[in-house]
Amino acid sequence: MKVYRIIKRLMNEERGLAVVLVSLAMTALIGAVALVTDFGLVALNKNRLANAADAAALAGVQELPEYPANAESVARNYALQNGLNDQQVVIKLVPNLPTSQFVGVQVTASKTVDYIMAKALGFTSVDLQAKATARVMPITSVYGAAPLFIPDTQPLVFGQQYTLRSKDSDFGPGNFGALDFPDSSGAKDFQYYLANGYDGIIKVSYEIDTLTGVKKQKTIDGITARISKCEHGCTYDNFQPDCPRVIKLPVVHYDKLNGHKPVTVVGFAAFLVDDVRDSGSIDITGRFVKTLAEGEGSLEQTDYGLRTAKLVE
Numbered sequence: 158m159k160v161y162r163i164i165k166r167l168m169n170e171e172r173g174l175a176v177v178l179v180s181l182a183m184t185a186l187i188g189a190v191a192l193v194t195d196f197g198l199v200a201l202n203k204n205r206l207a208n209a210a211d212a213a214a215l216a217g218v219q220e221l222p223e224y225p226a227n228a229e230s231v232a233r234n235y236a237l238q239n240g241l242n243d244q245q246v247v248i249k250l251v252p253n254l255p256t257s258q259f260v261g262v263q264v265t266a267s268k269t270v271d272y273i274m275a276k277a278l279g280f281t282s283v284d285l286q287a288k289a290t291a292r293v294m295p296i297t298s299v300y301g302a303a304p305l306f307i308p309d310t311q312p313l314v315f316g317q318q319y320t321l322r323s324k325d326s327d328f329g330p331g332n333f334g335a336l337d338f339p340d341s342s343g344a345k346d347f348q349y350y351l352a353n354g355y356d357g358i359i360k361v362s363y364e365i366d367t368l369t370g371v372k373k374q375k376t377i378d379g380i381t382a383r384i385s386k387c388e389h390g391c392t393y394d395n396f397q398p399d400c401p402r403v404i405k406l407p408v409v410h411y412d413k414l415n416g417h418k419p420v421t422v423v424g425f426a427a428f429l430v431d432d433v434r435d436s437g438s439i440d441i442t443g444r445f446v447k448t449l450a451e452g453e454g455s456l457e458q459t460d461y462g463l464r465t466a467k468l469v470e
Contacts, residue, residue: 206287209239214291217262261292290470294454301354321441329414337368351379380433426461
């Protein structure tokens with residue numbers, strides 16, 4: 158009888174121990190499931206929040222510096238389109254000190270995420286926040302530039318019709334505002350680069366030789382090819398930034414041109430070409446526009462209308 162009681166007591170103790178072990182195992186299991194489920198949920202929402210803030214900042218900054226009110230409105234609309242509401246978004250315009258001109262958009266997006274499994278452990282929710290700041294700045298490097306230039310003394314009135322590459326008296330003997338890009342074959346590649354843009358990068362401070370001679374037919378064919386590629390009927394008031402008719406022009410500095418000479422790139426402009434014709438000289442008509450392109454940029458760079466937008470935070 159004594160042995161029986163001892164065995165029975167041990168069995169009861171083992172059952173109690175098993176209950177304790179199962180309880181501990183269940184707690185650990187719930188914790189692990191909560192960690193995996195809710196960690197993934199938080200990570201997903203944090204990523205979406207960051208993407209929404211980035212997209213809103215980049216969209217809004219494209220309206221600067223000319224239209225700050227539009228910049229805030231566009232940024233907010235993009236944030237709302239990405240699943241946020243007005244209470245979850247704070248938008249701030251960033252000035253370019255010491256001037257009062259706005260050159261940046263800062264978007265702060267917030268969201269409360271409710272836990273699913275972690276509630277069993279006493280955790281209810283977590284507050285998430287993402288911040289993005291985008292700046293617009295004059296561009297300092299360009300891919301796809303046209304082999305034409307304008308001097309840095311050229312006044313730019315945006316929207317006014319201009320004529321490019323008119324006659325050598327505008328530049329110097331033998332020059333008609335054309336460039337001989339690095340590693341190009343001179344006149345052979347000139348028409349191709351006019352039609353498609355240079356297949357390399359041109360930066361501020363580069364010295365590039367001028368391309369002398371009129372190259373009438375190559376100019377007409379190259380510019381005509383650009384015009385024919387426009388699919389949206391672009392106008393000065395309504396154009397696509399990537400329209401082939403938007404030509405990226407190096408702005409250059411030189412003291413005097415006489416024949417094949419180097420000029421120094423000091424910036425970049427954008428020219429919406431309308432027409433090309435032979436009027437004795439080659440006339441490329443169009444208007445200078447303000448638009449964005451991919452490339453490096455700097456707030457210290459002179460603004461000739463071609464800009465880039467970057468996330469800086």
